Structures are given as C-alpha cells and as structure tokens.
Amino acid sequence: MELHLVDATYELFRAHFAPRPAVLGRDGVVLSGVAGLVEQLLFLLREEGATHVGCATDRVIASFRNELFAGYKTDAGMPPELLSQFPIAEQAIEALGLALWPMVEFEADDAIATAVARFAQDAEVERILVCTPDKDLAQCVRGERVVLWDRRRRIIYDEAGVRAKWGVAPASIPDWLALVGDAADGYPGLPGWGAKSAALVLSRFGSIEAIPADPAAWSLPVRGAGALAATLRDRLAEVLLYRTLARLRNDAPIPQIAPAELRWAGTPRAAWQAFCSEFGLDRLRSRPHRWSAA
Numbered sequence: 001m002e003l004h005l006v007d008a009t010y011e012l013f014r015a016h017f018a019p020r021p022a023v024l025g026r027d028g029v030v031l032s033g034v035a036g037l038v039e040q041l042l043f044l045l046r047e048e049g050a051t052h053v054g055c056a057t058d059r060v061i062a063s064f065r066n067e068l069f070a071g072y073k074t075d076a077g078m079p080p081e082l083l084s085q086f087p088i089a090e091q092a093i094e095a096l097g098l099a100l101w102p103m104v105e106f107e108a109d110d111a112i113a114t115a116v117a118r119f120a121q122d123a124e125v126e127r128i129l130v131c132t133p134d135k136d137l138a139q140c141v142r143g144e145r146v147v148l149w150d151r152r153r154r155i156i157y158d159e160a161g162v163r164a165k166w167g168v169a170p171a172s173i174p175d176w177l178a179l180v181g182d183a184a185d186g187y188p189g190l191p192g193w194g195a196k197s198a199a200l201v202l203s204r205f206g207s208i209e210a211i212p213a214d215p216a217a218w219s220l221p222v223r224g225a226g227a228l229a230a231t232l233r234d235r236l237a238e239v240l241l242y243r244t245l246a247r248l249r250n251d252a253p254i255p256q257i258a259p260a261e262l263r264w265a266g267t268p269r270a271a272w273q274a275f276c277s278e279f280g281l282d283r284l285r286s287r288p289h290r291w292s293a294a
Contacts, residue, residue, distance in 0.1 A: 001124055003259055004050040005112045007132035009058045011037045012089050014152075016082045026280030030081040034089050038284055041096060044131070044151075045264060046289045052262040054115055054254070055093045056101040056108035059086065063107045065185075065245050072245060073186040088279060095275035097267045097292055099256060106252040109136050113248035116140045119259045129156075136182070138162045139173035139248060167199025175208045178243035179232075187242045190231050197222050208232070208239060266292035 015036020023035040044050045061075040075083055093100045101111040112130055119125050120142060130137050133150035141148055141162050148157040155161075159170055168176050179198040181189025200220055205211045212218060213233055215225035222228065232239065256262055267288035276285040 001052050001259060001263075002050070002126055003115070003119060003128045003262060004044060004048075004053045005115050005128060005130050006041065006044070006053060006055045007108055007112065007130075007134060007137070008037060008041075008055040008089060008093060009086075009108045010132050010134060011040050012057075012085060013082070015040070016079075016085065023283075024280075026278075029084075029280075031085060031088065031279060031281060033082060033085045034092055034279070035281065035284060037089055038092050038096070038281075038287070040151075041093070041098065042287055042289070048151075051264060052259060053264050054099045054101060054112075054256070054262050056103065056111035056115075057086065057090055057093070058108045059090065059102040059104050063103070063110075064105050065107070069187060069241060069245055071186045071188075073184065091275060095267070095272045096288065097271075098264060099262050101252070101254045103252060106249060109134070110249040110252040111254055112137060113140050114250045114252040114254055115256075116142075116146055117250035118254070118257075120146050122259050125259050135166060135173065136177070136185075136246065136248065138166060139170050139246075141170040163203075167196070168202045169206070172202045172206055174243050174246035174248075175202055175206075177246040178208065178239050181242070182246065185245065187245055189242065190235055190239055192224060192228050192231055197224075197228060201228075208236075208243060266290040268292045 012033040016033030018036060022030050023032045025031040061073065065072045090100055090102050103111050116128055120128060128146045129149045130140055131149050131151055138148050138157065140146055141157060141159055144158045157165060162170050166176060176198050179189055179193040180195050181187055200222055201211055201218060204220060211232065213229060215229040218225055269291045272288060273285055276282055
C-alpha cells in the first residue's frame, strides 16, 4: 500500500488565499479555505488514487516551540476569516471519512513526522507520500520510500531530489534551516549564513556540530568563511536552539498503530450531508465519488 500524509493546514491556507471568487457558506461566512481543502482531498482520492490517508492540522497555531523561543510563529496577524475556518476544516475531514490528526501542543508537521517514523518500516507499506511542498518536511524523506510530493507542481522529491533542491541530505535540513532561518516560522538564522553557503558547508560536514571551528579546515570555496565561522562560534547556542525548533518530533499523539488503519472506506453519506447542511456548503453535497457502507 501507499500512504498519503496530507498537511491539511497548508491546503487550507493555499485555498483561502487562492485568487478566485470567495466561497460563502451560511450567513455569508467565508469558507473558501474549507471548500478548497475538500476539493483537494477528493481529487487526491478520486483522481490520484489515494487509498490510505492521514490528514494533519494545527488545531491551534501556537505549540511547545513557542515556549522555547518567544519569536516563534503565532496566529497574530492571521485574518480572522481564515482562523475561524480551522475547526470547520477538521469537521470536514472527519465527515469525509478520513483520519484526522489535530495538533495542539505539537504541530501538523510533527504529526506527519510521527506517522513516517511509525509506518515507514512496515512491510505492508510500499511508499509514503508526504503531500506538501513545505521544506520543513523534507527532513522526513528516506531514499525513494518516503518522498515529498508537491502536488501543485507535480514534483516528487526523493532523497536525491532533496539534495538537488536544497543542497543537503534530508537529515541535514534542520541544520540548514537553523543557519539560514525560516521567516514563516519566525526564527532568523545566523547573520551572513545564506542558503548556498549553509548548503555547501553542511553537504560536507552534515551537522552544525561537525563544522570545524577553523574555516581553513573546511577546504571549501565559501566566501567570507572566516566571518561565518566566527559567527557560528559566537552564536552556537542560539543556532542550536533554532535547530531544535526546526527538528520535527516523532512522538506526536496520533492514534493509529498500523498503516491499515488509514484506509479510506468511503464517505459516510449522512455525516457528510449533515456537515454540508450545517455550514451551507450545498455545492459540495454530492462531490464525494464513493460512499461508505456505514
């Protein structure tokens, strides 16, 4: 079997901000994100043949990482019409009959990383497709068995693809992010360290700790190597904290023990139609192509 692990928060954001007419639900409530998420999930099931699916969401934006670093991302500045769709999106996923992993202390990415760690070695699993273009999740890639799938661009990144795209092995992605920073997550990285210099150094040494303190030992054509080495030495504790933020956890609370538990058995008609009626999404009432026997 193949497992499709969906970053549903990403799909919700993408759909909400898509340049197309807004989808309005009951009482004129904006539900563009929810409707787009549903359409993407149904396309995944219908056109792309997904059979075993897990959907991860951020029930709240804040996580344990906010306790580690005050500047980590929050829901500050998020449009209220988007924020209000989060719980509705989770109801939609469950009404479709799909496995839902709503994260509170952890993040959606941690849930996906946990599923990868739990199921990647299962003999029944032929391949795991992590459905997102998010570079944070590139650290989950393993050979050709666990891949990152950018569905919009129709690009699959296996381990070789990750190296070609970001310049480092999947295991070095957290180190790379720590050095260059991640504006979306709210940590700045180290001054002077850019994507190319960090990739060049990490492609040779693998981790931050393994980078020699003496830049002469790098034997790499890195511009300003002396200044970069000094910054790394002086701000080592800081960058290691950023790496902790970037590293995904594999102990998030997901209930499924075996990959077979992610099998989609179809959409329960009564539950789905009740959901559509409650939120005024009649346009989606007949969209599921397969109804469950239950």
